[in-house]
Amino acid sequence: MVHPDGFEPPTLCSEDRCSNPLSYGCITEIIISRMAILSYNNDRMKIHTKIPLKNYTTMKIGGNARFITEVRNGDEVAMVCRNAKKQKLPIFIIGSGSNVIAKDEGFNGIVVRIRITGFEVISDDILSTTIRIGAGEQWDSVVKRIVDMQLSGIEAMSAIPGTAGATPIQNVGAYGQEIADTLQSLEAYDIENDTFVTLQDTECGFSYRNSIFRGDESGRYVITSITIKLSKNQPQPPFYESLQKYLDERNIKIFTVAVIRNAVIDIRKEKLPDPKILPNTGSFFKNAIVENWQLEDLRKVNPNIPMYDMGDGHFKVPAGWLIENVGLKGSLISGIRVYDKNALVLINESAKSYQDLANARDEIIGKVRDKFRVQIEQEPLEI
Numbered sequence: 001m002v003h004p005d006g007f008e009p010p011t012l013c014s015e016d017r018c019s020n021p022l023s024y025g026c027i028t029e030i031i032i033s034r035m036a037i038l039s040y041n042n043d044r045m046k047i048h049t050k051i052p053l054k055n056y057t058t059m060k061i062g063g064n065a066r067f068i069t070e071v072r073n074g075d076e077v078a079m080v081c082r083n084a085k086k087q088k089l090p091i092f093i094i095g096s097g098s099n100v101i102a103k104d105e106g107f108n109g110i111v112v113r114i115r116i117t118g119f120e121v122i123s124d125d126i127l128s129t130t131i132r133i134g135a136g137e138q139w140d141s142v143v144k145r146i147v148d149m150q151l152s153g154i155e156a157m158s159a160i161p162g163t164a165g166a167t168p169i170q171n172v173g174a175y176g177q178e179i180a181d182t183l184q185s186l187e188a189y190d191i192e193n194d195t196f197v198t199l200q201d202t203e204c205g206f207s208y209r210n211s212i213f214r215g216d217e218s219g220r221y222v223i224t225s226i227t228i229k230l231s232k233n234q235p236q237p238p239f240y241e242s243l244q245k246y247l248d249e250r251n252i253k254i255f256t257v258a259v260i261r262n263a264v265i266d267i268r269k270e271k272l273p274d275p276k277i278l279p280n281t282g283s284f285f286k287n288a289i290v291e292n293w294q295l296e297d298l299r300k301v302n303p304n305i306p307m308y309d310m311g312d313g314h315f316k317v318p319a320g321w322l323i324e325n326v327g328l329k330g331s332l333i334s335g336i337r338v339y340d341k342n343a344l345v346l347i348n349e350s351a352k353s354y355q356d357l358a359n360a361r362d363e364i365i366g367k368v369r370d371k372f373r374v375q376i377e378q379e380p381l382e383i
């Protein structure tokens with residue numbers, strides 16, 4: 001039987017069944033959700049209640065979300081956001097949960113999973129092709145498709161978990177490329193003004209692992225698509241240091257986008273654990289940005305410290321190196337393992353809660369600060 005509002009009637013469920021992400025929560029929440037949010041006639045969109053966020057995040061930690069729903073187009077985004085706003089319900093947007101951490105107390109609002117698909121060539125000339133991609137597309141499928149088209153610009157960002165729409169949020173980057181290099185514009189729903197907008201790359205405030213979407217305008221926009229411009233030129237050396245080393249060691253001299261993609265996939269396999277097997281969020285810390293005098297201090301302690309000159313008087317110092325050099329690589333803190341192949345990655349081995357993760361994080365940050373007088377920061381966002 002389908003309810004007149006277009007939704008299947010909820011089945012009453014016990015607390016146990018509430019932990020099943022596909023079941024509805026308790027009846028009270030269903031009544032509230034019907035009144036509060038399900039006031040539109042759409043038989044595809046379902047709102048689930050009391051859903052454990054640990055099932056929706058690759059770190060596998062966190063309490064319940066009061067509501068979770070999935071949206072498949074811009075209209076659904078607008079409907080959910082409008083209704084949530086009317087009911088004063090906080091909104092949190094997720095893609096595939098590979099760069100977000102949920103707290104033990106859960107989220108007393110609505111989590112909206114973006115499932116908007118789409119892959120459309122919007123212009124093409126002798127030098128470049130511009131493509132619009134739905135925010136919910138899996139990023140690595142997009143990279144594969146673009147590499148198969150022999151287009152260059154994102155091949156070094158291969159095998160990164162997550163969705164296309166999440167890439168501008170933290171200006172995702174790897175092996176010398178970042179989304180800011182290819183992004184032309186993006187489309188988003190502006191929750192504040194209840195309208196759809198197109199933002200040009202220059203309006204996104206991109207910097208290292210940052211943008212307006214996690215900075216000043218955090219929570220305002222829901223990205224529905226990104227438009228990226230790819231080059232028809234094949235990639236040229238020199239490549240990012242570890243990538244170049246990999247290619248040199250194998251005497252690879254012909255560089256195509258497919259060669260670079262395969263090399264990156266191989267390197268990542270070694271250094272970045274598969275979140276489906278070992279729960280993690282990729283880099284758990286941002287690299288430290290230091291000034292010249294701090295770098296001089298660090299060099300006094302260790303003259304061989306790796307660093308990257310950002311060209312503006314600042315230097316990027318790898319957090320993985322700092323953590324390894326306080327002796328924490330491979331150690332287990334409160335059930336969280338500092339990955340033995342890459343100290344930048346934290347794995348949830350047996351942590352019971354967000355608090356366990358926070359204990360491990362704070363201990364690592366504290367040890368790095370005590371030894372090097374450098375502050376490192378968590379990279380994933382928190383629900």
Ligand code: EPU
Pocket residue numbers: 173174175176209240242271272281282283284285286287306318319320321322324329341342343344379
């Ligand atoms: N290093 C160590 N010990 C470690 C890890 C790294 O000494 O345990 C040293 C390496 O030897 C190297 C330097 O740190 O000299 C930099 O390491 P790497 O080239 O592996 O890159 P990263 O700075 O650690 C960043 C991104 C990764 C991205 C790689 C490759 C951040 C926070 N992380 O890591 O992004 O894949 O570069 O481009 O910027 C992610 O964001 O989830 C992510 C994996």
